[in-house]
Amino acid sequence: MKVSVDADRCRGHGACLGLCPEVFTLTDSGYAEAAAGAVPAHLEDAVADAVSACPESAIVIE
Template identity: 40%
Template sequence: MRATIDRDGCISCGLCAATCSEVFRMADDGLAEVYVDEVPAEAEGLAVEAQEGCPVSVITVE
């Protein structure tokens, strides 16, 4: 499973990083980023929760 973020649409709310810090973090520029190549199996549920909770729907987990 992989996660991506369309950073052009990110509003820097931090919900994804707060929900699933194993996959998402806030970068130095204030935008969210994915910092792992593969979502760890134990974090898959939280990654999907972050995707579903993103207020601007810029996260894809597949």
């Protein structure tokens, strides 16, 4: 699984960071960014929770 954040949709609420801080970080501009590369298997459920929790539907699983 790979994941990315659509910068045009993200509004910086931070729900994703609360659910999976190992993958999601806030940039200096206040929006979320996903770590590059494959999501470690033990974090896939947390990433899926973040996808569900994002109020802007900004998180895309590739």
